[in-house]
Structure formats: C-alpha cells, structure tokens
Amino acid sequence: MQRTRHALAGIAAAISLFASVAAQAEAYPVKPIQMIVPQAPGGTNDIVARLVAADLSQRLGQQVVVENRPGAGGNIGTQAAARAAPDGYTLLMTISSTQAINPSLYRQVPFDPVRDFEPISPVASVPNVLVANPAFPARTLPELIGMAKAKPDYYRFASAGNGTLNHLLGEMLNSMAGIKLEHVPYKGVAPALNDVLGNQVPLAFASLPSVLPHIKAGKVRALGVSSAKRSPFAPDIPTIGETVPGYSGDLWVGLFAVKGTPREVTLKLSQTMQAALADKALRDKLAAQGAEALTGTPQQFAAMLKADMDKWAVIVKKSGAQVD
Missing domain, CATH: 3.40.190.150 (Bordetella uptake gene, domain 1)
Structure with missing residues (x-):
C-alpha cells in the first residue's frame, strides 16, 4: 500500500511538472x-x-x-x-x-x-555568382571551362579566404567540371572583388547581392549563379548547373x-x-x-x-x- 502511495505521488509530481512546463511554453515569451x-x-x-x-x-x-x-x-x-x-x-x-x-x-x-x-x-x-573582369576572353561558362581544360592551373579565381563558401564553390566547379582553376584567397570579399575590378585576378565567386550592382554597371561579367535554379533577382544569369549538371550551392x-x-x-x-x-x-x-x-x-x-x-x-x- 505504501509503495502504491509513493508511486501515485511520483506520477502526480510528474504530471504537475509537465503541466508547469506546458504552461510556461504557452506563455512564452515572457x-x-x-x-x-x-x-x-x-x-x-x-x-x-x-x-x-x-x-x-x-x-x-x-x-x-x-x-x-x-x-x-x-x-x-x-x-x-x-x-x-x-x-x-x-x-x-x-x-x-x-x-x-x-x-x-x-x-x-x-x-x-x-x-x-x-x-x-x-x-x-543567397546565391553566389561566378564573375569575370570584362577583359577576360571567356564570355560564358562553357568557354571558361574549355579554356581551363586547355591550360590547367593557368587561370585564377579569387575568394574571401581559404575554406569560405566561395572558395569551396570554386573547388566544386574544379571537381565537377574536370578543370583546375588556381585559388587566390583574400581577407574578405571586398578586396577580392576590388582585384577582379582592377583585373589583377580575372575571376571570383561572390554573393549575388554584393556583386549585382557591378554586374548591372558592366564592371564585371556574370558567368553563372551557384543556385539550383536561376535567381529571381537576376533571371538572365544562367545557373552553373545548366553547364555542369548537378552543381548547386x-x-x-x-x-x-x-x-x-x-x-x-x-x-x-x-x-x-x-x-x-x-x-x-x-x-x-x-x-x-x-x-x-x-x-x-x-x-x-x-x-x-x-x-x-x-x-x-x-x-x-x-x-x-x-x-x-
């Protein structure tokens, strides 16, 4: 009998605790x-x-x-x-x-x-976009891939730093397209873009919001967005996946x-x-x-x-x- 009373008391305490937690959650946030x-x-x-x-x-x-x-x-x-x-x-x-x-x-x-x-x-x-300086010979991603296959390790791309998303997007392109672009890390996307604008480095991956004004002004050329589908903010830019099936990031x-x-x-x-x-x-x-x-x-x-x-x-x- 005593054991039963203890068990019932334990159940009652658990129910009370659950009710208290539920009440707090219902009132959340206070x-x-x-x-x-x-x-x-x-x-x-x-x-x-x-x-x-x-x-x-x-x-x-x-x-x-x-x-x-x-x-x-x-x-x-x-x-x-x-x-x-x-x-x-x-x-x-x-x-x-x-x-x-x-x-x-x-x-x-x-x-x-x-x-x-x-x-x-x-x-x-937020998609990233692969951009090129307007002086770069490739006007499309298929042209870039053809050039890179002809000259491995010759063409370079800039990123915001080692291990950043835009660095790894470049490495994924290398792997999936069977090419070898040389990576040039910077301390942030701004200095990377500055060197692409100045044609010190021909290519870069950057977030679309950060580079869209430069694209619209004709200061860089967009070769492809990293998303699985075209961006509603730049529907004229093809996806990289249209050229390299399965690519997205x-x-x-x-x-x-x-x-x-x-x-x-x-x-x-x-x-x-x-x-x-x-x-x-x-x-x-x-x-x-x-x-x-x-x-x-x-x-x-x-x-x-x-x-x-x-x-x-x-x-x-x-x-x-x-x-x-």
Missing part, C-alpha cells in the same frame, strides 16, 4: 529574446537577422535583440549559443558556411551543429534554438517563423537585400543541414582546406 548572430554587423546574415528580429518582436510581443558575436568563422558566437540555457530565450541565426562547412573545415570545432541545436526554420537563401540563413529547449517552445517559434515568412512584407524586405525567403519545417531544415554537411565534407576533403 521576457526579451536574445538572437545571437555569429558574424559581423553589415553582412548578409546580420541584415537578414535584423529584419526577422523586428518581425518576430511584433508577433511574439517581446523584443528580439540581435547580438553580434563574430570571430573564427562564426565558431565563437555559435559556441556561445550552444552553451546557453535551453529555454528559448537564446536563439542562433546563422549561415550554412558556419553550420554545415566549419565542422569539416576546422581541426577543432567548439560545437556540434546537430547535437547542440534544435532546427527551427530556414529563413533565406547556396548560402542559406537559418534559425536554431539550443538543444533541449521545450518542444512547445520550438513549435511556437517554428509556427511563428512560418507565418512571418509567408507574409509578403517580410519577403519583400528580404528580396530588397537580394535574399530569397525560404520556408520549411524543423524536420525539413534538419534534413537540409545534414545534406549540406555531407556534401561540403567531401568538397573540403578534396580541396585540402584546413583551418587550425
């Missing part, structure tokens, strides 16, 4: 939310994060505050988010290069993109919570994000920055992350890129 952005202010992720944070603040009835914690390719801010309390009051808005590439690129990564985080929603995608921005966050909270965040991304107002604001809104369930986002991790692990290994 205080401001911190959204960590592990990149510097002014970049694609920061711009997208601030647009989303403003929208979520209105929908959730609490301020969503963006905090930039850049460094080590996004590892510093991501580690800080991973160590936060799993209560829904610390979120991570990050990009695919940090979450999907860094685990293969860095010898030691202070977080696990799967074990440490709960996927909430993809937010936006976008920069995506996505929202994560800390692993262990109550399911009711992550569900509310996911549903709120889906409503926000379905709203034309937010979609138009993202489009104005050259970012195309993405939607998806947490399960779909988790599958997207895993597929990207697998793909980039192969490309990183082939490229030989490694960061201590």
Whole structure:
C-alpha cells in the first residue's frame, strides 16, 4: 500500500511538472529574446537577422535583440549559443558556411551543429555568382571551362579566404567540371572583388547581392549563379548547373534554438517563423537585400543541414582546406 502511495505521488509530481512546463511554453515569451548572430554587423546574415528580429518582436510581443558575436568563422558566437540555457530565450541565426562547412573545415570545432541545436526554420537563401573582369576572353561558362581544360592551373579565381563558401564553390566547379582553376584567397570579399575590378585576378565567386550592382554597371561579367535554379533577382544569369549538371550551392540563413529547449517552445517559434515568412512584407524586405525567403519545417531544415554537411565534407576533403 505504501509503495502504491509513493508511486501515485511520483506520477502526480510528474504530471504537475509537465503541466508547469506546458504552461510556461504557452506563455512564452515572457521576457526579451536574445538572437545571437555569429558574424559581423553589415553582412548578409546580420541584415537578414535584423529584419526577422523586428518581425518576430511584433508577433511574439517581446523584443528580439540581435547580438553580434563574430570571430573564427562564426565558431565563437555559435559556441556561445550552444552553451546557453535551453529555454528559448537564446536563439542562433546563422549561415550554412558556419553550420554545415566549419565542422569539416576546422581541426577543432567548439560545437556540434546537430547535437547542440534544435532546427527551427530556414529563413533565406543567397546565391553566389561566378564573375569575370570584362577583359577576360571567356564570355560564358562553357568557354571558361574549355579554356581551363586547355591550360590547367593557368587561370585564377579569387575568394574571401581559404575554406569560405566561395572558395569551396570554386573547388566544386574544379571537381565537377574536370578543370583546375588556381585559388587566390583574400581577407574578405571586398578586396577580392576590388582585384577582379582592377583585373589583377580575372575571376571570383561572390554573393549575388554584393556583386549585382557591378554586374548591372558592366564592371564585371556574370558567368553563372551557384543556385539550383536561376535567381529571381537576376533571371538572365544562367545557373552553373545548366553547364555542369548537378552543381548547386547556396548560402542559406537559418534559425536554431539550443538543444533541449521545450518542444512547445520550438513549435511556437517554428509556427511563428512560418507565418512571418509567408507574409509578403517580410519577403519583400528580404528580396530588397537580394535574399530569397525560404520556408520549411524543423524536420525539413534538419534534413537540409545534414545534406549540406555531407556534401561540403567531401568538397573540403578534396580541396585540402584546413583551418587550425
């Protein structure tokens, strides 16, 4: 009898705890939310994060505050988010290069993109584009591939640095097209583009928003976008995949919570994000920055992350890129 009473008391306590957690989740949020952005202010992720944070603040009835914690390719801010309390009051808005590439690129990564985080929603995608100085002889990607096959290691492409997404997009082109363009790393996309504009280096991969004004002004020639389909912001630019079947690689921005966050909270965040991304107002604001809104369930986002991790692990290994 006494054992039965203890068992019943334990069940009652568990039910009470569950009810308390459920009530807290239903009331969520009751205080401001911190959204960590592990990149510097002014970049694609920061711009997208601030647009989303403003929208979520209105929908959730609490301020969503963006905090930039850049460094080590996004590892510093991501580690800080991973160590936060799993209560829904610390979120991570990050990009695919940090979450999907860094685990293969860095010898030691202070977080696990799967074990440490709960996927909430993809937010936006931004294609890269392969551009050439107007003086470069190749006017199309097939012409470039033909020239590169005739002269391996002769033509060079610039990137924002070793192991960056635009570096690995070039390595993926080398591998899939059977060519060998020489990689020239820079400390950021701006100096890389400056040297392409000045014809010190003939080619570069860069995000479409950062280079579209130069394309429109005729200062560089676009040879192909990295996305699987043509960008709605530059529909005249063919995809690289139209010449090299199967080639695709976008920069995506996505929202994560800390692993262990109550399911009711992550569900509310996911549903709120889906409503926000379905709203034309937010979609138009993202489009104005050259970012195309993405939607998806947490399960779909988790599958997207895993597929990207697998793909980039192969490309990183082939490229030989490694960061201590």
